[in-house]
Amino acid sequence: MSRTTTLARPGQPDLVTSKPVVGDYRWDGKRWRRWTGRRWASAAYSADLAALHRPERFDLGRRIAESQRQRVLDLAVERQVLDEGASVVHAGPHGTVLAYKRPVSHLAHAIGTLVTGGLWVVVWLVCAIARSEDRVRLECDPWGHVWALRATSR
Helix, strand or coil: CCCCEEEECCCCCCCEEECCCCCCEEECCCCEEEECCCCEECCCEECCHHHHHCCCCHHHCCCCCHHHHHHHHHHHHHHHHHHHCCEEEEEECCEEEEEEECCCCHHHHHHHHHHCCCCCHHHHHHHHHCCCEEEEEEEECCCCEEEEEECCCC
């Protein structure tokens, strides 16, 4: 549950003291974070990473063009796919949905298989084949910072 805090609300030049809504920003003493609806999150990628580490409000500065925003989002998606093993589920007008397969604890399943004399191998196979995934939507704000919003998990 969110508490009342001092935050920067895009479109408003003054700081606001209220409960955060999705898209609000807060300076935590080291970097700017964005409220996702559940927690304060750091940017997943940024066209200007230094702006996120300065206490001056970046949301009052220059906005980037829509084509630049799309390019920044594409770079962030490429980075997640190549470095983090994500897969693209959907690329839409409001962002790109990525899926991350949850890892299977093969060591724990191997021990379970040994302890049960091989019976646990059936459970191990089901877990390995039907792995669940976490879905995240990446979206780029008007200042070139990419934020991850948790989607429903399957």
